[in-house]
Amino acid sequence: MFELNEEQRLIQKSVHEFAKKELAPKASYWDVHEEFPWDLVKKMAEIGLTGLRLPALYGGMEADLVTTGIALEEVARFDHNCAIILCGCNITGKLLLHGLETIKNNYLPEIVKGRCILAFAAMESEAGSDIRAIKTVAKHVKDTYVVTGEKSMITFAEVAQGFVVLAKTDKKRREGISCIFVEANRPGIDIQRLQGFGWRATKWGNIALNDVKVPAENLIGEKNNALSMLKPTVQGQRALTGLIALGTARQALGEAVEYAKIRKVFGKPLGKFEGIQFKLVEDFTQLEAAKLTCYQALHLIEKKAGEASQWAAMANLIGGEVAYRVVNDAMDVFGGLGYSRELPIERCLRDIKAVQIASATLKMEIGQGILGKEFLPYT
């Protein structure tokens, strides 16, 4: 049976108290003003959250994925955007571990201290779910890579000090893709801000790379092998974002339950009507089931189990779908008040929609897991 150990319980409790006290009061401010919450990132760094997954050598906590999920779920209850930022710190930080010492020494301690954020730039206007269709190229010229292309819809584009860019290094093969680290201050980079429905504090944008020259040492991992290197990282990101969505939904549901106890209609509290009770009960049940799927996925990814890819996709799919439904129902329970900006419900709904849209075609991995690779209609 799945059970948190003593240390995980302590982490859950302390992160819960921290997030409630430090993050909740300003969560709406960052959303309305579309600002990146640097002061909160520094506060989260002080208690180790920005370096949860990173090695102690760089100041990190070396936490496993389940423990990381517990912390991110608690942060997401009070500030969804902060949880997405933490997910980003830990995911791009992990990717840098495949790079050379100079890059690791320059960036990882800064991420851990909450002074640096990096972006992962894969998507292009004509390559989203089909990531092998990217057109950005990195040409190996003497001791440099010259990176040319455009990246679309990149989270943290405007605030990142560097980008982990996916680029073609062998144009003849669909898999001929490498990961190149591009410092944000290199000449030839142009950032265009995008405004989104949710994730408004994450400084989303498009990145133009106009013959940007970086040292050849900025190659992360093996040349032409980025897609297999990225697999465990992408799996972790999928399961964690599913859990982040559910953490946000858990808070909204809790508030809806409390409201149902005090809001009177037709002379009785809302919660006395079965129409409302059954909705809340179903949501609670589905939310807990979805959370267990996410934790199981995190456990399998940590173990490098064969079915990890399928479970990571299932966790993201069920996390986004259940969370959206739960928050939508919470909005209904609050009626007009839920729709208004007086309450965080509408912000939660917008943020969870981003989790659903930002994930590529999850059903491909699930289909491959249950039917077998030979049933994939494309590669």
Ligand SMILES: Cc1cc2nc3c(=O)[nH]c(=O)nc-3n(C[C@H](O)[C@H](O)[C@H](O)COP(=O)(O)OP(=O)(O)OC[C@H]3O[C@@H](n4cnc5c(N)ncnc54)[C@H](O)[C@@H]3O)c2cc1C
């Ligand atoms: C808030 C947000 C943040 C993001 N942050 C980043 C980031 O940091 N870095 C990054 O690289 N990208 C990022 N993205 C981009 C994201 O990865 C893409 O939006 C995602 O991969 C989907 O690609 P697309 O938008 O091109 O949709 P498309 O691939 O064009 O798909 C359009 C629709 O068709 C569906 N679809 C696709 N293929 C199939 C199929 N075979 N069968 C049936 N349906 C299919 C999709 O599910 C989708 O609903 C972000 C997106 C959002 C919304």
